[in-house]
Amino acid sequence: MTTEISVETPAADSDQDFVQPFQLDRSRLRGRLVRIGPLLDTILNRHAYPEPVARLLGETIVLASILAAALKYEGIFTLQSKGDGPVSLTVADVSGSPASAGHVGRHVVRGYAGFDPDRLQAEGVDGQPARQLLGRGYLAFTVDQGQHTDRYQGIVELLGDGLDDCVRHYFHQSEQLATGLRVSVARDAAGQWRGAAIMLQALPEDDAGRHPDRKPSDLEDDWRRAMLLLSTCSEAELLDRSLPANALLYRLFHEEGPRVYARHCLEAGCRCSQQRVEQMLRGLPQAEVAEMTVDGQVVVSCEFCNSAYRFDPDQLAALYR
Ligand SMILES: [Zn+2]
Numbered sequence: 001m002t003t004e005i006s007v008e009t010p011a012a013d014s015d016q017d018f019v020q021p022f023q024l025d026r027s028r029l030r031g032r033l034v035r036i037g038p039l040l041d042t043i044l045n046r047h048a049y050p051e052p053v054a055r056l057l058g059e060t061i062v063l064a065s066i067l068a069a070a071l072k073y074e075g076i077f078t079l080q081s082k083g084d085g086p087v088s089l090t091v092a093d094v095s096g097s098p099a100s101a102g103h104v105g106r107h108v109v110r111g112y113a114g115f116d117p118d119r120l121q122a123e124g125v126d127g128q129p130a131r132q133l134l135g136r137g138y139l140a141f142t143v144d145q146g147q148h149t150d151r152y153q154g155i156v157e158l159l160g161d162g163l164d165d166c167v168r169h170y171f172h173q174s175e176q177l178a179t180g181l182r183v184s185v186a187r188d189a190a191g192q193w194r195g196a197a198i199m200l201q202a203l204p205e206d207d208a209g210r211h212p213d214r215k216p217s218d219l220e221d222d223w224r225r226a227m228l229l230l231s232t233c234s235e236a237e238l239l240d241r242s243l244p245a246n247a248l249l250y251r252l253f254h255e256e257g258p259r260v261y262a263r264h265c266l267e268a269g270c271r272c273s274q275q276r277v278e279q280m281l282r283g284l285p286q287a288e289v290a291e292m293t294v295d296g297q298v299v300v301s302c303e304f305c306n307s308a309y310r311f312d313p314d315q316l317a318a319l320y321r
Helices: 038-047 051-068 117-122 130-134 163-175 216-231 235-239 245-256 274-282 286-291 313-319
Strands: 018-024 029-036 075-083 087-097 105-115 137-144 152-157 179-187 193-202 258-260 264-268 298-301 308-311
Touching: 018 245, 029 051, 029 216, 029 245, 038 051, 038 105, 038 193, 038 264, 051 075, 051 087, 051 105, 051 130, 051 163, 051 179, 051 193, 087 130, 105 117, 137 163, 152 163, 163 179, 179 216, 179 235, 193 216, 193 235, 216 245, 235 245, 245 258, 274 298, 274 308, 274 313, 308 313
Parallel strands: 105 264
Antiparallel strands: 018 029, 018 258, 018 264, 029 193, 075 087, 075 137, 087 105, 137 152, 179 193, 298 308
C-alpha cells in the first residue's frame, strides 16, 4: 500500500531509525530515505572511536541500512570497506525481515571499525575527505540469505571522496544503474549522532527492456530534473529532526508526484551468542585455543558489541568432549 504525500501528511510517531521507501510517479524513479539517530549513538558510543573514525563508520551504517532495505527476502547484508589508510576497516551488517502484508519490516544493524591511532594522529586527518582515511582498497557488498543459498558478493575499488561515490560507481558498473545519492553524518549541538541519506534509482524496465510510453530523451529529462531537485537538499535539511522525513520528501519532490511505502524500522543489535562462540572455538585446534589462555581463562570478545565470553579450563575441556 502506498500513500501520496502532501503538506498535510502528518509526521510519523517516531521520526528516527527507519528507512522510508518512496516513488516519484512523474519522473518514474524509486527512492529511499533513511534517518538514523539513537541507533548511531548506541553503536558509535559503545566503542569511543575518535571523531573521524566514528563519522566514517556512521556513513557505512547509514549506507548499509539504505541498501539493505532493497532486499526482498530474509538475509544479511554486509557493507565493508577495506583499505591501506589509517582506518583499515569499516563494516556494517543489517539482518532481518522485509516488510510483508500486515508486518512492518524490522532490520537489526551492527558495525565496527578498525583503525591505527598512531597513524590517525600522525597523518593529521581532521577535516580530510573519507578517502584520505581509507586509503587504497575496496568496498564490498555481500548478501547472505542463509545456509542453502549462494552468497552474493560485489566489489568496487575505493574511489572519489567518500563511500557514497563508491556506491554510485558500484551500481553504475555492476548494474548499469544510475544512482542519485546524498548522505550525511554529523553530531548535533547536544553531541548526539545523526545520520541520513536519500537514494534515487530508475524504476525497472519492462520485459522488453523498455520503459513503455517513454522515449530515451524523456528518461534523461526525468533523471536530470530529479537529480537537480536532490542536489538542492542541504546537509542541514537531511539531518534536521524538526523537519519530518515526509515533509522533506514533499519539499524536495512535490512536483514529481511523491508516494511513500511502508517504513522499515531499524534497531541496534548483535547476533553473537554463547553458542556461536563455542562453535567458533570448537572449529579451532585445541592447542591454539589453549594458547589464548590468560590468567586461567580464555576470553573471546565480540568486535561488534564488545560482549566478552569467558571460558575457564573446565568449560574449555567440555567443549571438546
Ligand atoms: Zn556481539
